[in-house]
Amino acid sequence: MADTAQTDAPEQGEAEVIQFDDASRDSLHILPMAMLPLETPGLRRAKLIKNARLETVVEIFQDRSTGSGQISPDHLGSLFPSHSKTLRVDMVQISKLVRINSFDVYTLRKELRRVGIAVNDAKALQLSDAKRAELTGYMKDFTRPLLQQVYGSDERQITDVADILAMLANPDREEALANLRLLSEKLKVKLNEIPDFLEDYGDVFLSLAYFRSCLDGIVPEVQRFLKWAMEPKASELIARDRNIVKMLSDVQSKLTSITTSITGRFEAFDRRSKDFWNDISAESFRSVRHQIESHHVTIGGVLCGLAVKMALWKARFPQGGAGPNKRVEFIRSEILPGLDHILAIENAASGMK
Incomplete structure (x- = not known):
């Protein structure tokens, strides 16, 4: 199963609801952008990830057969040309996020508060039930x-x-x-x-x-x-x-x-x-x-x-x-x-x- 955000079709007049998988939420190097109050629709399906050089990139898709589609945050404008206005607003947040060294929930709790970014749902900054159960021995x-x-x-x-x-x-x-x-x-x-x-x-x-x-x-x-x-x-x-x-x-x-x-x-x-x-x-x-x-x-x-x-x-x-x-x-x-x-x-x- 591909590690990608899943989209539920929104009712008329309702905002699109995007769910992200537990593996991303429990990860050290992945930030599902669905947790953030972004205005550019396509970005809500993407993830911020750390690559091996420890650079923060936007992962647009990830699939076992096609691999990982990554783009520098600075190049997002070419990907969303019809959303230039909302992207300018979202880039204010993204530019703060790229400097965070880890995307685990505990680091994010402190760092998002420090840079003044809220999340859509506080549960996004909690470990999944599966991870909590896994940590019981510890x-x-x-x-x-x-x-x-x-x-x-x-x-x-x-x-x-x-x-x-x-x-x-x-x-x-x-x-x-x-x-x-x-x-x-x-x-x-x-x-x-x-x-x-x-x-x-x-x-x-x-x-x-x-x-x-x-x-x-x-x-x-x-x-x-x-x-x-x-x-x-x-x-x-x-x-x-x-x-x-x-x-x-x-x-x-x-x-x-x-x-x-x-x-x-x-x-x-x-x-x-x-x-x-x-x-x-x-x-x-x-x-x-x-x-x-x-x-x-x-x-x-x-x-x-x-x-x-x-x-x-x-x-x-x-x-x-x-x-x-x-x-x-x-x-x-x-x-x-x-x-x-x-x-x-x-x-x-x-x-x-």
Whole structure:
């Protein structure tokens, strides 16, 4: 099934309703333009995506047989000549969006608010139900201490993040209710405000689970890529070219530095979240939330950059292999461009408190 926006025919006098698939909404590098208040009809069916060079382009269509039809935002005028007036209005928004480093929902929440762009439906900035269910295993790491605080154990049947929050909001034992009262005292919030705290807690750690899931998928791919990318050094012809050897070493050094640094950031989040349960208070939770949310944009930018590059590598070389020269050319033309940008994002963020 093609990963394209689906259009419902509008009733007379009603605006066209365009739905977008969950895979796009859960992605790091895709922004379905249907979520935006655009006036150019054709644009509402398109997507903003990050290409392997980390440039933002407009994807007009995407199909397994025909591939991806992409155009620079600056060239949209030639595609919609009969909508020049509405396109001029829409380009004000689009010009702001091209500078966003990642299109994951957590980055978009912050960045769209920062540049003053609203969305048609707030649900567009939430992970899909399928993705939430997929992240349940990750969420258990963060909800286990909460369940132990309220129920004394975490041996409960959980299939979705919503199950955890519902269980905590509606305790089924008198002892659990008493523990919730104790929790409300420690947090210095009223008992009837505990559901709001649980929702905030769940959303903060759902974001961390989402990014960690992305990281866990990307790091092994980077390691596989580096093994593949460094093999040309064994070629006698490549080994004699100091410039190529230096380029390969630089790519290895930069990718290793990026993945090591961002992994370290996640370890810091784990420590802070554990510290919160050792010293439960509204202030300590605000501190944890601030630390995690302040990193959303940079984590999204780094993971998005790595993800699109690894995806292109797997698409071009699904079986691995290829001769040394072909590998070197791919690394030079597709991996190297934008790599310094990813490293700069990570280096700037690694010192954040």
